[in-house]
Amino acid sequence: MxxxxxxxxxxxxxxxxxxxxxxxxxxxxxxxxxxxxxxxxxxxxxxxxxxxxxxxxxxxxxxxxxxxxxxxxxxxxxxxxxxxxxxxxxxxxxxxxxxxxxxxxxxxxxxxxxxxxxxxxTGAAKGKKNVLFTALGTGVGVGVITDGKIYSGAGRGGVEAGHTVIMMGGEKCTCGRRGCWEAYASATALIRQAKQAAAEHPSSKLASLEEISGRTVFELADAGDAVAKEVVDKYVIYIAEGLANLINIFDPEAVVIGGGIGDRGEKLLVPIREFLADNCFGGRERIQPEILSSVNRAxxxxxxxxxxx
Ligand SMILES: [Zn+2]
Structure with missing residues (x-):
């Protein structure tokens, strides 16, 4: 069928x-x-x-x-x-x-x-039963699979992990709270962070970009620009901090990163794996979840x- x-x-x-x-x-x-x-x-x-x-x-x-x-x-x-x-x-x-x-x-x-x-x-976590998926795009969406089933909670609406606070008193979030993971780890947040850095470094290449987007900031960082690289390195840690919280709660076998940002693939995943190995509970002694890019992508x-x- x-x-x-x-x-x-x-x-x-x-x-x-x-x-x-x-x-x-x-x-x-x-x-x-x-x-x-x-x-x-x-x-x-x-x-x-x-x-x-x-x-x-x-x-x-x-x-x-x-x-x-x-x-x-x-x-x-x-x-x-x-x-x-x-x-x-x-x-x-x-x-x-x-x-x-x-x-x-x-x-x-x-x-x-x-x-x-x-x-x-049928994607990156095929055959696994405990999976976290996060879409990093305009916002941060999270889906949790436990024991092969969607975790939906009492209200049957699933988790809103993008709205867990990683920075008390931090940036204002669309949900009304301050310091949410989404306000630091979404593509929207990356653009805001890059614009702030450009304003602080008016003679930088970042400041001279015609359009600051997730793609252009990554491209500049990959080309070795120090200001853009600092923005990207910090942004990756924001993503990883939120993931560490979720891994400590759900203990998944695999974390799949999707959304527009997920398309960056290994360049994004390598530093995230490093951070998680050091910062999840149990550190390098624990069984590390696999950190993967979405296979189904768009x-x-x-x-x-x-x-x-
Ligand atoms: Zn929020």
Whole structure:
């Protein structure tokens, strides 16, 4: 049987048809335009799923179901998006609405949880049962797999580990608190840190960049620029500090790093491994979790969604 995965993002909706082994047969996307009523967004999700089916030449009757990864707090058991701030959604009965139109059983999870599940089923953490996935992008999303299952907690919404404090009284976070991991380890935070460094070193190459982005800061650091390198080295420690906290709590076999920042691969992972070996409880004597890059990369969300089926 085939599967349908839908990755609902704040910017884009991606829908894909996958085979049983979660290989993408066909995928399509469209802007979310989240300012619209949720009924319209959900109608678009269904239309995209139908387009992916039509392009792949696969019949709906050959699909075992639909999986959806959504931002925010998702009640997987009831199929309801409880709160998704970047969509402006509250208590949206997503699974019921999609099932009614598509005639297929629909399963829902938070997007980071779905991505974590996908990495365990067919990605970097294949074959492992205790996995942490973190997406470092605009924000910091974390999905936790314990004993082969998504850890969803009492509210069934999963963890919000991006909003654990690593710096008391630190930078203001989007959640209202100060010093959250997300306010230091997201791509947004890296850009802020680079802009601060550029302002402090007005004659630096960093200050002369036309556009300060995650990519340009990394490129400059790789080329040996001292100011950019200092920014990147510090940023990597911010990522690692948060990971050390999570490893001390969950003791995973593998940590998978995704999101735009995760694409940096080994250049990012090597210093993170070094820091973790010294700073996780038990130090170098403990069994170290594997620190890996996402294999599903930009498709982590939609493959994870299909994996939920
Ligand atoms: Zn926060």
């Amino acid at each position: 085939y599967r349908i995965g839908i990755d609902l993002g704040g910017t884009n909706i991606v829908a894909a048809v996958t085979d049983e082994k979660l290989n993408i047969v066909e995928s399509v996307f469209a802007p979310t335009r989240a300012y619209r009523p949720f009924e319209e967004v959900i109608a678009d999700m269904c239309t995209l799923a139908e387009s992916a089916l039509a392009l792949s030449g696969i019949n709906k009757s050959d699909c075992s179901g639909i999986g959806v990864g959504s931002p925010g707090n998702c009640d997987s058991e009831m199929g309801i998006v409880r709160r998704a701030y970047n969509l402006g959604w509250k208590d949206v009965p997503l699974c019921e609405l999609i099932s009614a139109r598509m005639g297929l059983m629909t399963t829902l999870a938070n997007d980071a949880d779905a991505a974590a599940y996908g990495e365990m089923k 498709n982590a969300g939609v493959i994870g969604a299909a994996a939920l089926v």
